[in-house]
Structure formats: C-alpha cells, structure tokens
Amino acid sequence: MAKAVFYHAGCKVCVSAEQMVLDNLDPSKAAVEIVHLGEQRNRIAEAEGAGVQSVPALVIDGNVFHINFGASLEDVKKG
Amino acid sequence: MAKAVFYHAGCKVCVSAEQMVLDNLDPSKAAVEIVHLGEQRNRIAEAEGAGVQSVPALVIDGNVFHINFGASLEDVKKG
Numbered sequence: 001m002a003k004a005v006f007y008h009a010g011c012k013v014c015v016s017a018e019q020m021v022l023d024n025l026d027p028s029k030a031a032v033e034i035v036h037l038g039e040q041r042n043r044i045a046e047a048e049g050a051g052v053q054s055v056p057a058l059v060i061d062g063n064v065f066h067i068n069f070g071a072s073l074e075d076v077k078k079g
Numbered sequence: 080m081a082k083a084v085f086y087h088a089g090c091k092v093c094v095s096a097e098q099m100v101l102d103n104l105d106p107s108k109a110a111v112e113i114v115h116l117g118e119q120r121n122r123i124a125e126a127e128g129a130g131v132q133s134v135p136a137l138v139i140d141g142n143v144f145h146i147n148f149g150a151s152l153e154d155v156k157k158g
Contacts, residue, residue, distance in 0.1 A: 002103065020139055024081065026105035060099055067144050 002030040007047045008056040009038040013070035017056040020067075030060060037076050048073055081109040086126045087135040088117040092149035096135040099146075109139060116155050127152055 006021050008014035018034065025032055037044050037055060047057070051064040054072045058065045085100050087093035097113065104111055114122050116134060126136070130143040133151045137144045 004103070016142060017144060020137075020142060020144060024083070024105055024109045024139060025103050026108075029105075030103045058099075060103060063095060063099060065096060065099060065146050066148075067146060069145075 001028075002061045004030040004032040004058060004060040005047075005050070006032055006034050006056065006058050007037055007043075007052050008034070009071055009076045010036055011055070011070040013068045014056040017058075017067040017070075021058060037073075038079070041079070044073070044077055080107075081140045083109040083111040083137060083139040084126075084129070085111055085113050085135065085137050086116055086122075086131050087113070088150055088155045089115055090134070090149040092147045093135040096137075096146040096149075100137060116152075117158070120158070123152065123156055 006018060008018055021032060035043050037047060050059045052073055054066050055070050055076060056067045058067060085097060087097055100111060116123050116126060129138045131152055133145050134149050134155060135146045137146060
C-alpha cells in the first residue's frame with residue numbers, strides 16, 4: 001500500500017485537485033492523507049523536505065507531483 | 080465511470096507521472112487512455128481544446144490537471 005499525502009492550502013485550484021484525488025485514487029493501492037498547510041502550518045517544513053514547491057501537490061512514496069499551480073510554498077509560508 | 084485521458088510526450092517527467100497515474104487510479108472509477116502526443120500528433124489539437132497547456136496532463140471528465148511541468152504544448156507542437 002503506497003503512502004500518499006496531498007498537500008494544499010485551501011485555494012480554488014487546490015479544492016478541485018483534492019476532489020479529483022479523492023474521487024479517483026484507488027484506496028486499495030494508496031492511503032491518502034490530506035494536509036491543509038494553511039491550517040497545519042507546523043507541517044510546511046515536512047512538505048518542503050518532501051520536495052514540495054507549490055500547492056496543490058501529491059506526494060506518493062516519496063515522488064512529488066505538483067498539480068496545476070495554486071500557490072508557491074513561499075507564499076504559503078507567508079500565510 | 081469517469082473518462083480520463085493522460086496526455087504526455089514521452090519526457091522523463093511524463094514517464095514518472097504516467098506510472099503514478101496507472102499505479103494509483105481506481106480502474107472502477109476512471110478509465111484512463113494514454114496519449115503520447117509526440118507520436119499521435121493528430122491529437123494535439125484535441126488536447127489543446129481540452130485546455131491542456133503543458134504535458135504531462137490528466138484530463139478527467141473535462142477537468143485538466145497539469146502534473147509537474149515536462150514541456151509546454153507549444154514545444155510539443157514544434158516537435
């Protein structure tokens with residue numbers, strides 16, 4: 001089972017990408033954790049360490065997939 | 080069942096995104112067609128019409144999700 005984390009910051013782009021991920025990822029293949037970096041600011045460093053540069057981003061087994069472009073991680077840091 | 084088309088052009092970024100899509104999308108939720116725009120150049124206009132601006136991109140039920148950034152569609156057109 002792959003470990004997947006979907007990082008977002010609540011932006012419009014993020015919400016549609018989150019819905020796509022939740023609607024279409026196979027729960028028997030990947031367990032997805034949703035992290036709202038605007039609310040869980042303590043996890044911004046974790047996202048950065050995983051290689052996330054913008055949100056929304058899906059990290060699956062260490063591979064980072066930036067989806068469309070909602071905001072840069074620098075902007076998320078500024079809050 | 081959602082209709083999904085994964086457009087790519089064979090670049091390194093495309094290959095890892097394609098693998099992620101194939102490994103993790105739920106086949107009972109979305110039927111994914113893989114289109115290599117470098118080989119199926121006749122489908123570039125279709126991708127553009129769907130709103131694809133760069134590859135790789137996943138189009139699900141008309142929603143476009145650009146994944147990371149492999150190449151712009153303009154570059155794909157130039158071949």
